[in-house]
Amino acid sequence: MKEQNAGYIRHRMGLAWEMSPGATFSAFHAFLEAGKLAGLRCTRCRKVYLPPRPVCGDCYMPLSEWFEVSDRGSVEGFTVSHHPILDPVTGSARPTPYASLLVRLDGASTSINHYLRGADPRTAAIGMRVRAVWREPRRTLMDLLGFEPTGGGEDAAFPRPLEAPDLKPAARVQVNLDIPFAYAVGRGGRWFCDGLRSGRILASRCGACAKTLVPCRSFCPSCFRRFAESDLREVGPGGAVAAAAGAPSPPLGLIRLDGADTLFVHHVRARRGVRVTALFKPTEERRGDPLDIEAFVPVEASA
Amino acid sequence: MTVHVAGIGRTRYGRDERSIPEMVYEAVTAALADAGVTRDEIDSIVTASIDLFDGKVASSVLITEVVGAVMKEEARVADDGAAAFVHASAMLLSGRKETVLVVAHAKNSEADADALTAWSTDPIHMQSLGLNDLTAAALQADAWLAQGGDPDAMDAVAARRLGVAPAEVASSPVIAEPLREKHRAPLVDGACALVLTCDVRRATCDVGVSGMGLCVEPHYLGDRDLIGCPAAQKAAEQAYRMAGWRPEDVQLVEISAQFAHQEILWTRALRFAEDDGRRSVDGGAINPSGGWFAGNPYVVAGLERIACAAEAIRTGTARRVLAHGCWGPAGQGHAVVLLEGGR
Numbered sequence: 001m002k003e004q005n006a007g008y009i010r011h012r013m014g015l016a017w018e019m020s021p022g023a024t025f026s027a028f029h030a031f032l033e034a035g036k037l038a039g040l041r042c043t044r045c046r047k048v049y050l051p052p053r054p055v056c057g058d059c060y061m062p063l064s065e066w067f068e069v070s071d072r073g074s075v076e077g078f079t080v081s082h083h084p085i086l087d088p089v090t091g092s093a094r095p096t097p098y099a100s101l102l103v104r105l106d107g108a109s110t111s112i113n114h115y116l117r118g119a120d121p122r123t124a125a126i127g128m129r130v131r132a133v134w135r136e137p138r139r140t141l142m143d144l145l146g147f148e149p150t151g152g153g154e155d156a157a158f159p160r161p162l163e164a165p166d167l168k169p170a171a172r173v174q175v176n177l178d179i180p181f182a183y184a185v186g187r188g189g190r191w192f193c194d195g196l197r198s199g200r201i202l203a204s205r206c207g208a209c210a211k212t213l214v215p216c217r218s219f220c221p222s223c224f225r226r227f228a229e230s231d232l233r234e235v236g237p238g239g240a241v242a243a244a245a246g247a248p249s250p251p252l253g254l255i256r257l258d259g260a261d262t263l264f265v266h267h268v269r270a271r272r273g274v275r276v277t278a279l280f281k282p283t284e285e286r287r288g289d290p291l292d293i294e295a296f297v298p299v300e301a302s303a
Numbered sequence: 304m305t306v307h308v309a310g311i312g313r314t315r316y317g318r319d320e321r322s323i324p325e326m327v328y329e330a331v332t333a334a335l336a337d338a339g340v341t342r343d344e345i346d347s348i349v350t351a352s353i354d355l356f357d358g359k360v361a362s363s364v365l366i367t368e369v370v371g372a373v374m375k376e377e378a379r380v381a382d383d384g385a386a387a388f389v390h391a392s393a394m395l396l397s398g399r400k401e402t403v404l405v406v407a408h409a410k411n412s413e414a415d416a417d418a419l420t421a422w423s424t425d426p427i428h429m430q431s432l433g434l435n436d437l438t439a440a441a442l443q444a445d446a447w448l449a450q451g452g453d454p455d456a457m458d459a460v461a462a463r464r465l466g467v468a469p470a471e472v473a474s475s476p477v478i479a480e481p482l483r484e485k486h487r488a489p490l491v492d493g494a495c496a497l498v499l500t501c502d503v504r505r506a507t508c509d510v511g512v513s514g515m516g517l518c519v520e521p522h523y524l525g526d527r528d529l530i531g532c533p534a535a536q537k538a539a540e541q542a543y544r545m546a547g548w549r550p551e552d553v554q555l556v557e558i559s560a561q562f563a564h565q566e567i568l569w570t571r572a573l574r575f576a577e578d579d580g581r582r583s584v585d586g587g588a589i590n591p592s593g594g595w596f597a598g599n600p601y602v603v604a605g606l607e608r609i610a611c612a613a614e615a616i617r618t619g620t621a622r623r624v625l626a627h628g629c630w631g632p633a634g635q636g637h638a639v640v641l642l643e644g645g646r
Binding site for chain 1: 319320321322323324325328342355358367368369371372373374410412413414415418419422426427428429430431432433434437438439441442443445446448449477478479480481482521523524525526529
C-alpha cells in the first residue's frame with residue numbers, strides 16, 4: 001500500500017451546489033407528475049425537442065409551444081457494452097453486458113439515450129419498438145428506468161398540443177459530489193514530499209537566477225532551467241511571518257524561511273513579523289505531503 | 304482596422320432563480336438587439352465561465368444553443384470575461400472574423416465560492432492547506448499592511464463603493480483577518496454579453512478598442528509580488544503601448560476589485576495613483592459604476608467593467624477610458640482594455 005501511494009498526493013474533492021432547474025425544466029417536471037412527457041416545439045422549424053430546452057439552437061428562437069410526446073418510440077441507435085461502469089446514481093457497478101439506446105419517442109424530433117431493460121442486450125436493433133419503464137411516482141427524468149421492447153407501429157397521435165403551463169422556476173436541487181483524485185507529484189514534488197517525510201523543507205537553487213526557490217521544483221519558473229537533485233537546498237525550518245490571514249478562516253501565512261528567496265505558504269500560529277519554526281508531526285505520522293508540518297509556531301513556543 | 308463595441312446586454316445582477324441557459328439567453332439577446340444584428344451575423348462566439356462555479360465538467364456545454372453557437376465557431380475561456388474580450392478582439396484583428404459575440408456568466412448563489420476556490424489551487428503544495436480566494440486576498444491585504452498600507456484607506460474604499468459610512472465597514476464581521484465582510488464585494492448571479500465588430504456599418508455606437516493587454520503571474524502564492532502586482536502593470540503597459548497613450552490620457556477607469564485593498568493595489572499598478580494609494584478614494588473618475596462592489600458574479604465582473612466603460616463613452620461622460628478585469632487567487636491574472644470614443 002505504501003509503495004502504491006509513493007509519488008502521489010491524494011485528495012477527496014468535496015463539492016456542493018444548489019442548482020436552479022429553471023422555468024423550462026420545472027414545467028417539464030410538472031407535466032411528468034401529471035403523467036405526461038412534454039417537449040417544446042419550435043414555431044419556425046417545428047422540431048419538437050425532448051427533453052425540452054429554452055431555445056432552438058438551429059433557429060435561435062425561444063421555445064414556448066408545449067407538446068405531449070408518446071412514451072413509446074423507436075431505437076435509432078444502440079451499443080452493447082461489456083465494460084462495467086459505476087452507476088453515478090446508485091454507486092454500484094452496472095452488470096455487463098448491457099445495451100445503451102438512442103430512442104426517438106413518437107412525436108419527438110430529437111432522441112434521448114437510456115438503457116434497454118427486460119430483454120437480452122443482443123436483441124437490440126435499429127428500428128426496434130420500445131416503451132419507457134418508470135419508477136412511480138414520476139417526478140424527474142431520474143425516475144425513467146429504461147426502455148423495454150413493445151409491439152406496434154409509430155403512434156401518429158403525437159405530438160399533441162398541451163396547454164401552456166405556469167412558468168415559474170421550481171425549488172433548487174442540491175447536488176453533492178465527492179471525487180477522489182490522485183495527483184502525480186513529479187520530480188520536484190517527489191523531492192519535496194520525501195524531504196518533508198525526513199523533516200526537512202527543500203528548495204531549489206537556480207544558479208542562473210541566483211535564487212533559492214521554495215518549495216523545490218522540477219524547473220526554474222523564470223529561466224526554465226531543469227533542476228537536478230544537486231540543486232536542492234534545505235531551507236528553514238525557522239523564518240518570519242511575512243503575512244498572515246487569520247480567524248475565522250484557517251490561519252494561513254506567507255513565511256520568509258531562512259535561506260529562501262521566495263515565500264512559503266503554510267498554516268501559522270503567529271501574527272505577521274513573528275519569528276516562527278516548522279512544527280513537524282512525529283516521524284511515524286508523516287505521509288510525505290504538506291500536512292507533515294502541523295504549522296509554523298513561534299520560536300519561543302517550540303523551545 | 305479598429306474593433307468596435309457594437310452592443311451591450313446584461314441581466315440584472317442579484318439572486319437569479321432561472322437556469323443558467325435561461326439567464327444567459329437574456330443577456331445575449333439584449334446585446335444582439337442593442338447592436339442591431341441578428342444571430343446569423345455573428346461569425347464567432349467567445350464565452351467565459353468556470354466549471355467549478357457551474358458544477359459542470361464543461362460549463363460551456365450548457366449554453367451552446369443560447370449563445371447562438373450551433374454550427375458556428377465557439378471558443379471558451381476559463382478566466383474572467385475581460386480575458387474573453389481580449390481574445391475576441393484578437394480574433395477580429397486577425398482579419399478572419401467581422402463580428403464576434405463575447406459572453407460571461409456565473410451563478411454565485413448556487414455554491415459557496417470560497418469552498419469551491421479552495422479546489423482551484425495547486426494540489427501538491429497548497430490544496431491541502433485550505434487556501435482559497437478569500438484567504439489569498441487576506442494574505443495579500445496583510446502583506447500590504449506590513450508595507451505601510453493604511454487600513455483606514457481600505458475602509459474608505461469599501462465605504463465609498465457601498466455607499467455606507469467607513470465606521471460601518473470597520474465594524475462589520477471579520478471574514479479572514481485583516482478582512483471584514485464589507486471589504487468584499489457582494490457575490491451574485493448574472494450574465495453579460497458584448498457584440499464586437501470591425502465592420503463599421505455594424506458599429507452602432509461609437510466605441511473603439513485602442514489598446515489591450517493580458518498577463519498572468521506564477522501560481523504559487525509565495526513566488527508572487529502580491530503588492531506590486533506585476534501582471535496588472537504589464538497588462539497595462541501593453542495596452543498603453545498599443546494605444547500610444549499615457550495614463551494621464553485616460554479620463555475614466557473601471558477597475559475589477561473584489562476586495563477593497565485590491566482596488567488600491569490595482570489602481571496603483573495601472574498607474575492611476577501615487578504610492579499612498581489614496582487617489583482611488585478621492586478621485587471621482589475611478590469606478591463611477593461602483594465597480595465589483597455594485598454586485599457582480601465572478602467571471603462577469605471584468606466584462607461588466609468593459610460594458611460600463613463603453614457606456615461612459617456612449618453617454619459622453621468620457622472619451623478615453625480604461626477597463627480592467629482579473630481572476631485567480633489574489634489577482635493572478637489581469638486584462639486591461641482601453642476604449643475610445645469617436646474612432
